[in-house]
Amino acid sequence: KENMARKVVLITGAASGIGEQLAYEYARRGARLSLVDIRKDNLVAVAEMAKLLGSPDVIIIGADVSDVQDSKRFVDETVDHFERLDHLVNNAGIGIPVLIEDCSDITKYTPVIDVNFWGAVHGTLHAIPHLKKSKGRIVVIASTCGWFPLPRSSFYNASKAALISFFETLRIELGWCIGITIVTPGFIKTELSLKAYENRPSLRIIPMGSAVECAKDIVKSACRGDMYVTNPSWVKVLFPFKVLYPE
Numbered sequence: 001k002e003n004m005a006r007k008v009v010l011i012t013g014a015a016s017g018i019g020e021q022l023a024y025e026y027a028r029r030g031a032r033l034s035l036v037d038i039r040k041d042n043l044v045a046v047a048e049m050a051k052l053l054g055s056p057d058v059i060i061i062g063a064d065v066s067d068v069q070d071s072k073r074f075v076d077e078t079v080d081h082f083e084r085l086d087h088l089v090n091n092a093g094i095g096i097p098v099l100i101e102d103c104s105d106i107t108k109y110t111p112v113i114d115v116n117f118w119g120a121v122h123g124t125l126h127a128i129p130h131l132k133k134s135k136g137r138i139v140v141i142a143s144t145c146g147w148f149p150l151p152r153s154s155f156y157n158a159s160k161a162a163l164i165s166f167f168e169t170l171r172i173e174l175g176w177c178i179g180i181t182i183v184t185p186g187f188i189k190t191e192l193s194l195k196a197y198e199n200r201p202s203l204r205i206i207p208m209g210s211a212v213e214c215a216k217d218i219v220k221s222a223c224r225g226d227m228y229v230t231n232p233s234w235v236k237v238l239f240p241f242k243v244l245y246p247e
């Protein structure tokens with residue numbers, strides 16, 4: 001089991017939801033943190049709380065993960081400050097619920113792939129040399145949607161399936177020197193999932209997990225070196241869920 005004391009963890013999308021709780025969970029284990037989010041204001045409070053919970057050093061970086069230059073900058077700034085990187089947690093993500101027939105303007109939805117897929121890829125490519133040096137780990141927050149598609153979420157589902165496939169490939173190529181933990185949560189109560197719940201009675205049959213518990217599971221599994229972390233509650237409701245589709 002990996003001891004995280006003074007290890008350096010970079011978390012994207014750390015200003016809220018699962019990312020925020022991941023910051024606290026790593027902080028409780030004594031890790032030093034680099035917290036990245038497009039909403040830098042919220043990061044200040046998260047960083048303060050992480051320090052109270054036991055992180056010896058926290059930096060915050062405002063950045064858009066879908067921007068290649070930003071991704072290089074947040075990896076460089078982290079390594080310049082801490083002189084190493086042990087865990088890269090690709091967590092930042094967005095969803096824009098829509099039925100495929102209503103997608104007249106496709107450009108409204110390309111950010112879903114840009115942030116969820118390309119965002120994780122850009123950061124990873126910059127981080128690989130540092131993770132090889134530290135024999136570190138990549139934790140990627142995909143989704144159960146990457147395996148079992150959720151209606152009104154075609155681009156979101158595709159972005160998550162792409163993440164699973166990409167990081168499985170990375171495991172084949174780099175698994176000898178970098179650990180990879182692919183996380184596929186079911187519904188977790190956060191801003192993102194509440195948006196998906198809006199006006200969708202059939203989704204409300206799916207139980208929501210808490211971000212606190214989800215983050216605990218993720219960090220415990222990552223430190224154990226698990227390849228996958230998932231939430232089985234989602235699978236149990238798949239059958240009725242399919243029956244209810246479309247709403």
Ligand code: NAD
Pocket residue numbers: 012013014015016017018019036037038039063064065066091092093094115119141142143144184185186187188189190191192193
């Ligand atoms: P959330 O909206 O609470 O948090 C996402 C964070 O990412 C926000 O702080 C947001 O500002 C940040 N972010 C968005 N776009 C960004 C960008 N371009 N650059 C940098 N930061 C950006 O949502 P969450 O539910 O905590 O989601 C976290 C991850 O978990 C996402 O990848 C999501 O797809 C995944 N996930 C969530 C659920 C769920 O039910 N909540 C289920 C499965 C997977």
